Structure formats: C-alpha cells, structure tokens
Amino acid sequence: MPSRTPPQRSADGREEEGQGLAARRVAWAVLQAVAAGAYADGALERELQRQPLGPLDRALATELAYGAIRQRQHLDGWLDWLGRVPASRQPPALRWLLHLGLYQLLFTARVPAPAAVSTTVELAKRGGLARLAPVVNGLLRQALRKREAGEGLPLPADPAQALALAQSLPPWLAADLLRWRSATQAEAFARASNTPPVLDLRVNARRSDPDAVQRALAAVGVQAERLPDLPWGLTLRGRSGDLRQLPGYGEGHWCVQDRSAQLIAPLLEARPGERVLDACAAPGGKSTHLAEAMDDVGEIWAVDRGAARLQRLARNAERLGLRSIRVRVADATRLATEEPGWVGSFDRLLLDAPCSGLGTLARHADARWRITPAAIEELQRLQAALLQGLAPLLKPGGRLVYATCTVHPGENRDLISAFLDQHPGWRPLPLPPALACRSAADPWLELWPGEGLGGDGFFAAVLQAPAA
Numbered sequence: 001m002p003s004r005t006p007p008q009r010s011a012d013g014r015e016e017e018g019q020g021l022a023a024r025r026v027a028w029a030v031l032q033a034v035a036a037g038a039y040a041d042g043a044l045e046r047e048l049q050r051q052p053l054g055p056l057d058r059a060l061a062t063e064l065a066y067g068a069i070r071q072r073q074h075l076d077g078w079l080d081w082l083g084r085v086p087a088s089r090q091p092p093a094l095r096w097l098l099h100l101g102l103y104q105l106l107f108t109a110r111v112p113a114p115a116a117v118s119t120t121v122e123l124a125k126r127g128g129l130a131r132l133a134p135v136v137n138g139l140l141r142q143a144l145r146k147r148e149a150g151e152g153l154p155l156p157a158d159p160a161q162a163l164a165l166a167q168s169l170p171p172w173l174a175a176d177l178l179r180w181r182s183a184t185q186a187e188a189f190a191r192a193s194n195t196p197p198v199l200d201l202r203v204n205a206r207r208s209d210p211d212a213v214q215r216a217l218a219a220v221g222v223q224a225e226r227l228p229d230l231p232w233g234l235t236l237r238g239r240s241g242d243l244r245q246l247p248g249y250g251e252g253h254w255c256v257q258d259r260s261a262q263l264i265a266p267l268l269e270a271r272p273g274e275r276v277l278d279a280c281a282a283p284g285g286k287s288t289h290l291a292e293a294m295d296d297v298g299e300i301w302a303v304d305r306g307a308a309r310l311q312r313l314a315r316n317a318e319r320l321g322l323r324s325i326r327v328r329v330a331d332a333t334r335l336a337t338e339e340p341g342w343v344g345s346f347d348r349l350l351l352d353a354p355c356s357g358l359g360t361l362a363r364h365a366d367a368r369w370r371i372t373p374a375a376i377e378e379l380q381r382l383q384a385a386l387l388q389g390l391a392p393l394l395k396p397g398g399r400l401v402y403a404t405c406t407v408h409p410g411e412n413r414d415l416i417s418a419f420l421d422q423h424p425g426w427r428p429l430p431l432p433p434a435l436a437c438r439s440a441a442d443p444w445l446e447l448w449p450g451e452g453l454g455g456d457g458f459f460a461a462v463l464q465a466p467a468a
C-alpha cells in the first residue's frame with residue numbers, strides 16, 4: 001500500500017498536517033506556472049522535484065493540477081458569478097488558489113467539501129495571502145451553498161458560448177465543434193477532453209506477448225486488460241507514477257502507446273524486407289510499431305526535424321531491441337531535393353503530421369488554452385507542404401498513410417481532398433472492415449474522443465500513388 005508523504009515543514013516552520021496540504025501546494029504552484037506560460041507536464045515535474053511526494057499525494061497533486069487547468073474556463077465562470085471582482089482582474093495567485101479550491105468542491109468526489117475549503121484557506125494563510133484568507137473562505141462557502149442547493153453556473157443563451165462555459169472549452173473551439181458535430185457529439189467530445197486519459201501499452205511482439213506482460217504486471221499489483229481489436233494492446237487500470245519502474249519496461253517488453261495510435265502503423269501493411277519512410281517520426285511510437293510488424297527486417301528511415309526528439313526515438317528503438325530503424329534529422333518538406341536518390345524509392349510512407357492535437361486535449365491539460373485558429377492555419381500550410389514534398393519519394397503504386405491526432409477537418413479530410421484534387425492518379429484505399437465500422441468518415445479513419453474506442457482522437461487516410 002503506497003504511503004502518504006511524511007509531514008513536511010512549511011516556510012514558517014509549521015508541519016503540513018497530513019491533510020494533503022503539500023500536494024495542494026504543488027498543484028497551486030503548477031497552476032501559477034502554467035498561467036505564466038509553462039507547459040503543464042514540465043511544471044508538474046519541476047514542482048515534484050522541488051517538493052517530493054509519496055504516491056498518494058503525487059496522484060492527488062496531478063489530479064488537482066491537471067483537472068483545474070482543464071476546467072479553467074468553467075472555474076473562471078464561477079469566480080465571475082460569485083466574486084466581487086471578475087476572474088481576469090483577480091491577483092493571479094488568488095485566482096489560481098480559488099480555482100484549486102473550487103475544482104475540489106465541484107469536480108472531485110473523493111475530497112470532502114470541508115477539507116476542500118479548509119486546506120485552501122490554510123494555503124492562503126501560509127502562501128502569502130493571509131489577508132485574503134477570509135475572501136477565499138467566503139467564496140468557497142458560497143459555492144458550496146450553491147452546489148448544495150442544486151444550483152449550477154448560469155449559462156448564456158448562445159449555444160457555443162454555453163458549451164464553452166459549461167465544458168470549459170475556448171469559445172472558438174466550442175463554436176467549431178458545433179459546426180462539425182451534433183450538439184450531443186460536441187458535448188461528448190468536451191466531456192472526454194475533461195476526463196483523465198486512458199493509459200495503454202503496446203506489447204513488443206518480438207520480445208513478449210500480452211499474456212506474459214499481464215502476468216508480470218499483476219505480480220506487482222498492476223491490473224492490465226486486453227483491448228478489443230488490438231492484438232498487442234493492453235490498458236492499465238488506476239495507474240500513475242513512474243512507468244519505467246514497472247516490470248518489462250527496461251527489457252523492452254512493451255512501450256506506452258494510446259489505443260488509437262496503435263491503429264495507424266498497421267494501415268501501411270508494411271512487409272519484412274521493405275523500405276519504409278516515417279517522415280515525422282519522433283519520439284518513435286509508430287516507427288517502432290512498424291519495425292515490430294516487419295519482424296525488424298527491412299529498412300525504416302525515421303526522419304524528424306527535432307534532433308533531441310530523434311535521440312529519444314533511437315533510445316526507444318534500442319530498448320525495444322529493434323535494429324531496422326535508421327534516424328535522420330531533416331526538414332521533411334525538403335527531403336526530395338536534399339536526397340534526390342530517395343525519390344521513387346520507398347514502398348511505404350507514413351506522414352504522422354505535426355498538428356493541433358485537438359484529439360489529445362485530455363492528455364495535455366493546457367493545450368486547449370495555447371492553440372489558436374491562426375496557429376491551426378499555419379499548421380495546415382505545413383501539413384500540405386509536407387504531403388506535397390513527400391509524395392514523390394514513394395515508388396509507383398506505393399502506399400502513403402497520412403495521420404494526425406486532431407479532429408480538425410481542415411487538417412484532415414479537407415487537406416486530403418485538396419491533395420487528391422491536385423494529384424490525379426492518386427486514390428484513397430478502403431479501410432480494413434473492422435476499422436471502417438469504427439470510423440466517423442469512411443474511407444478516412446476518423447476517431448472522435450468520447451465516441452467509440454475511448455482513446456485519443458485520430459485521423460488517418462490511406463492513399464496509393466499512381467502505378468508508373
């Protein structure tokens with residue numbers, strides 16, 4: 001049984017009284033760091049190094065920090081409703097502390113309401129906001145009374161604004177979602193994006209098998225279940241903490257890969273001995289999957305413009321015992337001119353394009369507050385340039401898979417349709433029947449968070465180059 005962190009001493013020498021105050025302090029620091037521009041996962045890592053926590057407190061800090069970041073828009077709505085000063089004009093330290101308290105009151109079943117209020121007030125006193133502690137106490141108690149009376153946040157009449165506020169989405173995304181999907185589907189997307197993501201593994205076919213991995217994990221008390229339609233997939237139940245410590249990681253028996261991402265490499269149908277290009281490859285989830293599927297026989301070129309990320313790919317391949325992958329740092333839009341010998345030389349080509357990541361909002365708590373429509377337009381230009389620049393590298397009749405982890409049609413089906421219009425002779429290939437019935441837009445693979453598989457949102461198109 002994991003133990004709670006022993007009581008810590010705060011700056012004024014008093015003991016943290018074993019009520020998870022240290023975990024909440026970490027979460028508060030993460031909220032402040034993210035608001036100042038840090039990435040959520042990096043900020044959490046740094047705070048946990050500064051203030052080491054036991055497994056239970058670490059899980060609590062993670063849940064509170066990521067949860068409150070996802071719910072930022074909704075929690076600001078509560079502050080605007082109940083506070084004397086609108087959220088955007090509150091002193092930042094107070095605003096994010098109130099978010100932490102409100103999140104516990106409104107979204108966590110396991111934190112009793114009195115503990116949510118008292119720990120938040122205590123943090124205010126110890127964290128330089130002693131003068132504002134009565135404000136914190138008053139606002140949280142007011143929220144509690146509203147909740148107990150069954151009153152929810154009043155919503156505007158406009159459907160997009162209401163969705164944005166109720167489900168904590170940026171208003172532009174809520175409006176787009178309602179254009180792309182029905183109101184029910186848009187809400188399902190938002191709910192899934194606000195839920196902690198699943199944690200899936202892909203078993204390395206060359207080193208182990210799912211039953212053996214399940215047994216090894218069960219021996220250390222970790223429950224793993226098989227995933228339907230994914231012969232090498234497992235999902236972990238109720239797990240957080242350092243996965244690298246689990247049995248089989250160091251031996252390369254498995255790697256972490258979301259269930260939706262596990263569907264992409266098989267679409268290439270690569271066979272042993274073939275020459276395959278993975279053009280945006282790092283950190284290598286799909287390159288390594290391809291190598292495993294090809295029995296590690298053949299030549300897989302893993303290209304990426306991020307040198308550090310490619311080093312991570314090389315380490316992953318080594319840990320998994322895969323030798324058919326070769327790495328190369330390059331701008332993939334320019335490969336055809338920089339490597340003329342590669343033109344027309346690949347049997348298969350995977351373009352797992354850089355994208356807005358709208359299918360993985362649950363996994364990246366702060367992503368929705370960073371991405372903008374202008375950045376998405378910029379990404380679309382890059383995606384089109386990558387597709388255009390890479391197409392000549394395929395052999396006649398070769399197979400190209402274009403994939404993203406976004407649900408934005410402009411990065412997905414619209415982009416592919418434009419490519420097909422401009423490239424006569426290229427044609428879309430049908431999905432395998434087991435996938436076609438899961439997709440929202442056959443012949444494209446279109447997976448939406450909140451629908452179907454329960455993993456990330458993903459898109460893939462399988463295209464065939466003209467024969468000679």
Ligand SMILES: C[S@@+](CC[C@H](N)C(=O)[O-])C[C@H]1O[C@@H](n2cnc3c(N)ncnc32)[C@H](O)[C@@H]1O
Pocket residue numbers: 279280281282283284285286287303304305306309330331332333352353354355
């Ligand atoms: C979605 S990620 C790839 C994930 C990877 N395929 C996997 O399964 O682990 C997109 C990658 O594209 C890379 N990238 C972005 N622009 C690029 C370019 N012009 N040329 C090559 N790589 C690029 C990024 O560095 C990033 O690693």
